[in-house]
Amino acid sequence: MVSRSHxxxxxxxxxxxxxxxxxxxxxxxxxxxxSDLLIDKLSPLVIERGFTSYLxxxxxxxxxxxANTEWQDVMNALSVQxxxxxxxxxxxxxxxxxxxxxxxxxxxxSTLRIWSAACATGEEPLTIAMALNEAGWFEKxxxxxxxxxxxxxxxxxxxxxxxxxxxxRNLPAHLRDRYFDAEGSCSRVKNELHSRVKWKLANxxxxxxxxxxxxxxxxxxxxxxxYFSESAIGRVVRSFxxxxxxxxxxxxxxxxxxxxxxTDFNLTEIDxxxxxxxxxxxx
Amino acid sequence: xxRIGVFTTDSHLVxxxxxxxxxxxxxxxxxxxxxxxxxxLLPDLEERGLLxxxxxxxxxxxxxxxxxxxxxxxxxxxxxxxxxxFDKMQxxxxxxxxxxxxxxxxxxVTVEDVTERLERERELATPMLEAxxxxxxxxxxxxxxxxxxxxxxxxxxxxxxSVVENHHNPALxxxxxxxxxxxxxxxTLSPLxxxxxxxxxxxRMQAALALGEQRDVRAVEALVKALQDDDTNVRYxxxxxxxxxxxxxxxDALVEIAESRDFFLSFVALDALAKIGDPRIVxxxxxxxxxxxxxxxxxxxxxxxxDESAVAPLTALLNTPIAPTDTIADALATLSDRYEQQFxxxxxxxxxxxxxxxxxxxxxxxxxxxxxxxxxxxxIALVLGWLKSPSVDRALTRLMGRVDLRNExxxxxxxxxxxxxxxxxxxxxxxxLEVRRSAVVALGRIGDSSAVPxxxxxxxxxxxxxxxxxxLAQIGDPSAVDGLLNLIGSxxxxxxxxxxxxLNSVIPPSMSGRIIPxxxxxxxxVRESAVKxxxxxxxxEAASALVELSRDPNERVKCAAxxxxxxxxDERAFDVxxxxxxxxxxxxxxxVARALGVMDTPEVVQPLIEGLSDDDVWVRYFSARALxxxxxxxxxxxxxxxxENEKFNHVRxxxxxxxxxxxxxxxxxxxxxxxxxxxxxxxxxxxxxxxKSNISRAKAQRRKEDL
Numbered sequence: 005m006v007s008r009s010h011x012x013x014x015x016x017x018x019x020x021x022x023x024x025x026x027x028x029x030x031x032x033x034x035x036x037x038x039s040d041l042l043i044d045k046l047s048p049l050v051i052e053r054g055f056t057s058y059l060x061x062x063x064x065x066x067x068x069x070x071a072n073t074e075w076q077d078v079m080n081a082l083s084v085q086x087x088x089x090x091x092x093x094x095x096x097x098x099x100x101x102x103x104x105x106x107x108x109x110x111x112x113x114s115t116l117r118i119w120s121a122a123c124a125t126g127e128e129p130l131t132i133a134m135a136l137n138e139a140g141w142f143e144k145x146x147x148x149x150x151x152x153x154x155x156x157x158x159x160x161x162x163x164x165x166x167x168x169x170x171x172x173r174n175l176p177a178h179l180r181d182r183y184f185d186a187e188g189s190c191s192r193v194k195n196e197l198h199s200r201v202k203w204k205l206a207n208x209x210x211x212x213x214x215x216x217x218x219x220x221x222x223x224x225x226x227x228x229x230x231y232f233s234e235s236a237i238g239r240v241v242r243s244f245x246x247x248x249x250x251x252x253x254x255x256x257x258x259x260x261x262x263x264x265x266x267t268d269f270n271l272t273e274i275d276x277x278x279x280x281x282x283x284x285x286x287x
Numbered sequence: 288x289x290r291i292g293v294f295t296t297d298s299h300l301v302x303x304x305x306x307x308x309x310x311x312x313x314x315x316x317x318x319x320x321x322x323x324x325x326x327x328l329l330p331d332l333e334e335r336g337l338l339x340x341x342x343x344x345x346x347x348x349x350x351x352x353x354x355x356x357x358x359x360x361x362x363x364x365x366x367x368x369x370x371x372x373f374d375k376m377q378x379x380x381x382x383x384x385x386x387x388x389x390x391x392x393x394x395x396v397t398v399e400d401v402t403e404r405l406e407r408e409r410e411l412a413t414p415m416l417e418a419x420x421x422x423x424x425x426x427x428x429x430x431x432x433x434x435x436x437x438x439x440x441x442x443x444x445x446x447x448x449s450v451v452e453n454h455h456n457p458a459l460x461x462x463x464x465x466x467x468x469x470x471x472x473x474x475t476l477s478p479l480x481x482x483x484x485x486x487x488x489x490x491r492m493q494a495a496l497a498l499g500e501q502r503d504v505r506a507v508e509a510l511v512k513a514l515q516d517d518d519t520n521v522r523y524x525x526x527x528x529x530x531x532x533x534x535x536x537x538x539d540a541l542v543e544i545a546e547s548r549d550f551f552l553s554f555v556a557l558d559a560l561a562k563i564g565d566p567r568i569v570x571x572x573x574x575x576x577x578x579x580x581x582x583x584x585x586x587x588x589x590x591x592x593x594d595e596s597a598v599a600p601l602t603a604l605l606n607t608p609i610a611p612t613d614t615i616a617d618a619l620a621t622l623s624d625r626y627e628q629q630f631x632x633x634x635x636x637x638x639x640x641x642x643x644x645x646x647x648x649x650x651x652x653x654x655x656x657x658x659x660x661x662x663x664x665x666x667i668a669l670v671l672g673w674l675k676s677p678s679v680d681r682a683l684t685r686l687m688g689r690v691d692l693r694n695e696x697x698x699x700x701x702x703x704x705x706x707x708x709x710x711x712x713x714x715x716x717x718x719x720l721e722v723r724r725s726a727v728v729a730l731g732r733i734g735d736s737s738a739v740p741x742x743x744x745x746x747x748x749x750x751x752x753x754x755x756x757x758x759l760a761q762i763g764d765p766s767a768v769d770g771l772l773n774l775i776g777s778x779x780x781x782x783x784x785x786x787x788x789x790l791n792s793v794i795p796p797s798m799s800g801r802i803i804p805x806x807x808x809x810x811x812x813v814r815e816s817a818v819k820x821x822x823x824x825x826x827x828e829a830a831s832a833l834v835e836l837s838r839d840p841n842e843r844v845k846c847a848a849x850x851x852x853x854x855x856x857d858e859r860a861f862d863v864x865x866x867x868x869x870x871x872x873x874x875x876x877x878x879v880a881r882a883l884g885v886m887d888t889p890e891v892v893q894p895l896i897e898g899l900s901d902d903d904v905w906v907r908y909f910s911a912r913a914l915x916x917x918x919x920x921x922x923x924x925x926x927x928x929x930x931e932n933e934k935f936n937h938v939r940x941x942x943x944x945x946x947x948x949x950x951x952x953x954x955x956x957x958x959x960x961x962x963x964x965x966x967x968x969x970x971x972x973x974x975x976x977x978x979k980s981n982i983s984r985a986k987a988q989r990r991k992e993d994l
Contacts, residue, residue: 054843054874067935
């Protein structure tokens with residue numbers, strides 16, 4: 005009798021190959037301490053494709069011309085979708101109370117454009133929309149809010165606009181009542197708010213995809229770079245800088261710092277929040 | 288005479304320094320230039336395409352050289368003396384980033400007046416000029432090298448003059464030397480050592496700084512001497528430079544400085560010693576643990592360089608009521624990680640710590656764990672995991688939801704063994720999925736059968752089912768069979784696979800009676816899983832069912848039956864596979880290729896060779912792989928054709944791997960052309976194949992010799 009194991013084979017060196025390919029194509033980086041996590045997250049995809057080895061799956065991702073849809077599954081498997089409304093609200097308050105008024109004073113007849121660059125299941129752009137609405141900005145200024153994510157699964161949930169209780173753990177109760185309707189054990193965002201946001205699928209590492217979105221006055225890209233390699237962060241931030249409208253403000257997560265990676269932005273403190281301001285070049 | 292002027296800008300391209308040589312060269316005064324944006328002083332920069340060079344250097348940190356032959360000049364001005372061929376001064380310009388630590392703070396631009404030289408070259412049409420425009424790149428390279436050799440001494444003299452004039456600018460010297468390094472192969476060591484011994488303390492300090500940056504170990508002797516300099520700042524930068532140069536020769540002198548307990552110098556000396564990494568100093572560092580100011584760097588150094596003898600003093604400090612707990616935990620964790628990496632002996636550091644620690648030390652760690660808002664708890668969790676006590680277990684269990692600490696916590700709880708089982712079982716119903724997941728993984732690792740009923744209960748939790756099945760596989764208790772069989776029809780492929788793998792571990796081979804009927808189940812998921820289990824155990828009584836299932840209407844079941852048919856060793860298997868290989872579905876043909884690869888008969892080689900020409904890339908890929916498993920030398924030629932003609936590199940790689948497995952004299956000739964392939968994966972596979980074929984040739988040779 006031939007003996008064999010049903011477990012997926014992981015030939016030596018394959019983890020590194022997969023890790024580097026994923027870094028190259030998505031920006032996400034799994035260091036040595038997290039490579040087990042990467043392998044775990046990919047296992048359903050390897051099994052679903054009928055492969056018994058991660059190496060075969062690596063070749064599929066790298067070489068198969070039909071792998072585009074597979075990459076979408078990889079993004080769905082790897083993306084971190086745990087977020088909530090009113091998260092790191094100091095930055096959004098700084099936007100609404102200080103930066104938007106400043107912007108409006110300088111551009112009284114323009115359309116304000118905001119991009120939530122890694123919106124996951126949509127809590128961040130909807131929080132921005134809520135905060136702007138609470139301050140009455142939608143009545144004063146034409147505003148476009150774009151929200152994108154690389155995971156089609158996350159984006160589908162954002163477009164559906166239905167949230168479980170955990171997403172509301174930080175949102176004041178009166179805002180939940182004002183902007184959401186109960187739907188079974190969940191809550192659905194009201195269409196007046198939801199329709200303020202335009203949803204797009206975009207991979208941050210693909211400049212062609214992000215160029216039209218980055219043509220914005222304010223970019224939120226929070227809690228993404230913690231999963232990226234330094235080189236990928238540098239690449240993405242340079243793209244932001246290239247396409248942003250001047251003066252341009254970039255918001256990153258509290259645990260993220262760009263100081264070592266770029267000279268395109270100055271870190272400034274606005275109200276109680278840290279914001280990166282695009283450096284205005286001498287002309 | 289070659290003349291070089293220098294100016295610097297800040298990050299907004301506002302001119303900061305405009306030196307005297309540049310004033311002389313261009314006629315533009317310092318008052319006119321300083322404080323002005325470059326584009327205001329030189330408005331046509333963008334139009335001439337030069338602004339982008341400045342911006343590229345500023346943004347990307349690259350050194351840009353504007354060759355006079357192409358750009359002619361950066362700053363428009365008349366030649367110093369009238370020239371026949373040029374109405375403007377011809378300039379060779381080097382633009383380099385001005386660094387401030389790791390960021391780019393501005394630019395340093397050198398402008399060299401090369402008008403005279405160009406004039407002379409044009410006039411004389413020297414052999415050098417001819418050589419520079421020679422068609423042969425080797426001649427041109429020689430000429431360029433010769434040109435830069437001739438310019439270098441004058442260039443360095445001019446630049447150093449500029450540095451002396453502007454020595455209030457701390458980054459200038461380094462950047463000036465960087466320019467020289469980029470522009471020519473000038474030895475910058477001697478002038479720097481001269482500056483280090485000069486009369487001006489500011490310049491001595493900057494020379495020390497620059498010598499550290501240059502990473503040239505020939506500077507060590509001069510820098511060690513500079514440790515005696517009268518000026519503290521010079522000594523400070525000499526210490527730092529010796530650290531950067533990893534100067535083992537300086538260790539004794541640096542330890543003495545550390546022992547002097549002069550905070551300004553001792554701190555940087557400890558940092559330099561850490562960089563040098565000489566472990567002989569450890570015993571001399573231990574007394575510094577008593578010094579409030581130097582304690583933290585001393586602890587770090589002991590963690591980084593110490594051996595087991597550092598554990599006792601570190602733990603003794605941890606046992607004090609005002610211990611710097613986080614720093615000590617980090618040091619112990621670093622020490623333990625290093626022992627694990629070097630000797631596979633993390634446990635030794637753990638045992639020593641556990642032996643030395645007092646209740647106060649344990650409490651310090653527990654308190655540190657509870658400090659709110661702390662992000663990095665890995666070291667504390669790791670050290671706590673070395674200590675066996677119910678309060679430690681409870682504390683660790685509270686952190687089980689932290690994905691970043693999962694490994695440390697699970698390792699600790701597993702090490703504490705069966706005493707933690709009840710605690711872990713109680714966490715299987717925690718609200719947080721990560722806590723439940725860590726608990727189930729730890730229970731699997733502990734492997735105690737008493738946890739089976741509780742773990743089986745979690746199989747219904749879809750988000751935990753895979754981990755629970757894996758845990759049950761590790762425990763290996765047959766009482767889990769019923770629970771696992773309930774999962775083999777799951778719609779989730781990974782849950783099905785985990786259940787099948789677990790059943791293969793826990794089900795006794797004699798239980799074929801439970802599996803065979805499932806081969807006829809109405810649910811294709813159940814049939815597929817049952818095929819995999821029957822194939823794993825090679826139940827002979829499953830053979831007819833597998834033959835039948837190789838024609839199953841469900842593609843996955845069909846593929847599974849085909850792939851597992853060889854394992855039940857039935858004489859119909861080959862014919863069944865030969866029938867299936869004509870299937871129009873590529874995934875079925877690929878399954879046939881995989882199955883043929885494990886069959887122990889020479890008849891499989893020809894159909895696999897034919898599989899190399901299949902329309903579907905994955906059939907070709909698995910055929911190539913299967914031929915390697917068969918180690919058939921009859922396939923060498925066909926695999927060679929794949930290497931030559933295949934469109935997809937993964938099939939080429941599979942062919943290379945297989946050729947390596949087959950071995951033999953012909954392989955080297957086929958694969959050697961690919962060892963420098965553009966695709967690194969192909970090149971790597973070719974190198975491996977070549978290596979394997981060499982080994983197999985050597986073995987064959989040895990066998991011959993033995994005979």
